[in-house]
Amino acid sequence: MARPVVDWRRATLIGAIAGGVFWGLTAGAILVSKASAIVVAGVCVTAAVVVVAGVLVYRQSTSPPDRAFGMGLVLAPLTGLAPVLIAFLPGLVTHVIVWKG
Incomplete structure (x- = not known):
């Protein structure tokens, strides 16, 4: 049995909000x-819990709006991950390079 497809427009809107x-x-x-x-x-x-909840909603649902909501929950914590990593990684790399143990 084929599962319904995901409405990616709705999923990205939910994920962005x-x-x-x-x-x-x-x-x-x-x-x-x-x-x-x-x-x-x-x-x-909290981010991990939101992603797991999104996966559970996605896998348990049968309608496209519910599947889009699940995908939106998965995408939500990932929306700000790139800027956080860009701000965090240079400092972490600097500490690793100068760490003398």
Whole structure:
């Protein structure tokens, strides 16, 4: 039995809106906590939970709108991942290079 296709326009819209909300709240939490390790770990766990929830919704659904919602949840945490990595990786690489153990 063929599964219904994903409405990618709807999925990307849902992912963009949910991702904007997610990363807005994330940035606020990180700024307020002064980049506390516990808050950063909590953000990572929350992002993983959102992705897993999206996969579950996608796999359990049979209608295109529900499948698009699942894909949107998967895309939401990924929307801000590239800018975060661009800001985070140079500092991490610098610390690794100058680390003397």
